[in-house]
Amino acid sequence: xxxxxxxxxxxxxxxxxxxxxxxxxxxxxxxxxxxxxxxxxxxxxxxxxxxxxxxxxxxxxxxxxxxxxxxxxxxxxxxxxxxxxxxxxxxxxxxxxxxxxxxxxxxxxxxxxxxxxxxxxxxxxxxxxxxxxxxxxxxxxxxxxxxxxxxxxxxxxxxxxxxxxxxxxxxxxxxxxxxxxxxxxxxxxxxxxxxxxxxxxxxxxxxxxxxxxxxxxxxxxxxxxxxxxxxxxxxxxxxxxxxxxxxxxxxxxxxxxxxxxxxxxxxxxxxxxxxxxxxxxxxxxxxxxxxxxxxxxxxxxxxxxxxxxxxxxxxxxxxxxxxxxxxxxxxxxxxxxxxxxxxxxxxxxxxxxxxxxxxxxxxxxxxxxxx
Amino acid sequence: xxxxxxxxxxxxxxxxxxxxxxxxxxxxxxxxxxxxxxxxxxxxxxxxxxxxxxxxxxxxxxxxxxxxxxxxxxxxxxxxxxxxxxxxxxxxxxxxxxxx
Numbered sequence: 437x438x439x440x441x442x443x444x445x446x447x448x449x450x451x452x453x454x455x456x457x458x459x460x461x462x463x464x465x466x467x468x469x470x471x472x473x474x475x476x477x478x479x480x481x482x483x484x485x486x487x488x489x490x491x492x493x494x495x496x497x498x499x500x501x502x503x504x505x506x507x508x509x510x511x512x513x514x515x516x517x518x519x520x521x522x523x524x525x526x527x528x529x530x531x532x533x534x535x536x537x538x539x540x541x542x543x544x545x546x547x548x549x550x551x552x553x554x555x556x557x558x559x560x561x562x563x564x565x566x567x568x569x570x571x572x573x574x575x576x577x578x579x580x581x582x583x584x585x586x587x588x589x590x591x592x593x594x595x596x597x598x599x600x601x602x603x604x605x606x607x608x609x610x611x612x613x614x615x616x617x618x619x620x621x622x623x624x625x626x627x628x629x630x631x632x633x634x635x636x637x638x639x640x641x642x643x644x645x646x647x648x649x650x651x652x653x654x655x656x657x658x659x660x661x662x663x664x665x666x667x668x669x670x671x672x673x674x675x676x677x678x679x680x681x682x683x684x685x686x687x688x689x690x691x692x693x694x695x696x697x698x699x700x701x702x703x704x705x706x707x708x709x710x711x712x713x714x715x716x717x718x719x720x721x722x723x724x725x726x727x728x729x730x731x732x733x734x735x736x737x738x739x740x741x742x743x744x745x746x747x748x749x750x751x752x753x754x755x756x757x758x759x760x761x762x763x764x765x766x767x768x769x770x771x772x773x774x775x776x777x778x779x780x781x782x783x784x785x786x787x788x789x790x791x792x793x794x795x796x797x798x799x800x801x802x803x804x805x806x807x
Numbered sequence: 808x809x810x811x812x813x814x815x816x817x818x819x820x821x822x823x824x825x826x827x828x829x830x831x832x833x834x835x836x837x838x839x840x841x842x843x844x845x846x847x848x849x850x851x852x853x854x855x856x857x858x859x860x861x862x863x864x865x866x867x868x869x870x871x872x873x874x875x876x877x878x879x880x881x882x883x884x885x886x887x888x889x890x891x892x893x894x895x896x897x898x899x900x901x902x903x904x905x906x907x
Binding site for chain 1: 822
């Protein structure tokens with residue numbers, strides 16, 4: 437019988453949650469890697485037993501874990517992320533030059549075609565690739581050395597590659613997003629990159645429509661329409677219909693257009709989900725009510741989804757990698773909060789169930805759809 | 808060659824699958840650098856967790872203690888106290904108390 441496996445990274449370990457296709461009864465395994473920050477856990481779409489996890493602390497740095505059995509057991513693989521050549525400098529918060537320094541892996545993106553190939557988005561912002569299932573890593577340095585890197589600047593959480601998207605129809609086309617630099621696209625498999633931020637307007641920076649410097653929080657696409665991108669920027673929900681060449685705002689009637697997470701329905705390319713957060717100075721949901729917003733029109737018009745979600749005294753955030761969708765016939769939607777809750781909707785967001793309510797701060801949620 | 812006793816933090820014990828003290832054979836003169844080289848050779852999973860894998864600089868939240876002294880800022884090629892070198896006292900790798 438089909439089912440799902442939800443991979444949850446938290447500030448104190450990872451959890452693996454499984455259910456059958458009904459998605460009502462859940463088994464929770466974990467914590468794995470107790471006491472460590474797990475920024476991201478993601479499985480290969482080619483081989484769902486192959487899962488990568490980013491494990492780190494400020495004390496002992498980065499560890500990379502790999503499972504070959506669907507998360508039951510784990511082995512460490514290489515944690516050596518060496519920048520290509522002399523790394524140079526980017527801008528620090530005060531605008532002064534600051535040396536590039538590896539801090540941690542924020543995001544793993546396993547290849548759509550090869551279970552041994554995986555991309556890693558890291559802080560300080562760079563993109564690494566492994567072709568041997570994490571045994572070694574090499575930088576795709578054309579991103580960092582593409583001409584604008586010295587002008588990139590960290591956001592409040594650091595300066596990291598947090599979004600990596602592979603065009604499922606064109607393996608040479610990749611997108612990344614960096615806080616706070618913006619979106620970049622490669623059309624040659626990651627060798628060279630160009631900024632793709634035309635149409636973004638960010639009042640937080642001196643030149644609001646600058647080529648780089650935008651605090652893009654998350655970008656998502658639907659596999660059947662890979663030239664259409666949806667973005668949750670620091671402020672503003674945006675879309676592009678030309679592979680990032682231009683962007684337009686689709687925040688529409690959202691109660692606030694600040695937020696982190698955004699995702700696309702598995703079977704409806706114009707149905708998207710966001711989780712509005714009060715503001716950049718108040719990082720929790722408005723009015724103490726936890727509401728996902730869904731647009732069935734590709735943005736612009738939004739409806740709140742709150743059945744089964746806390747509607748009073750709920751002051752949590754949902755981080756950029758903490759929302760995901762499954763690919764079952766009726767699309768499931770999942771998200772985790774900084775208050776340690778994980779919610780699942782088995783019906784595209786109409787109703788919500790609580791999978792877990794008292795985990796550590798949730799940093800990431802990914803879903804695997806199992807045959 | 809001396810047998811050195813090393814105590815590592817709980818998280819690193821978990822990573823290395825060890826409990827209690829680690830005992831390592833280290834060539835004389837016994838220095839911090841040689842102890843860490845031997846530790847990483849025995850447990851490659853610890854590479855990068857105590858010091859930078861290339862520059863060999865100590866991670867900021869890691870400290871080295873022995874014989875009730877903080878050796879964190881000593882040159883890593885300076886011989887460690889005789890009691891450590893002879894295995895009478897352990898060499899401590901400590902995670903800094905930070906974070907509340």
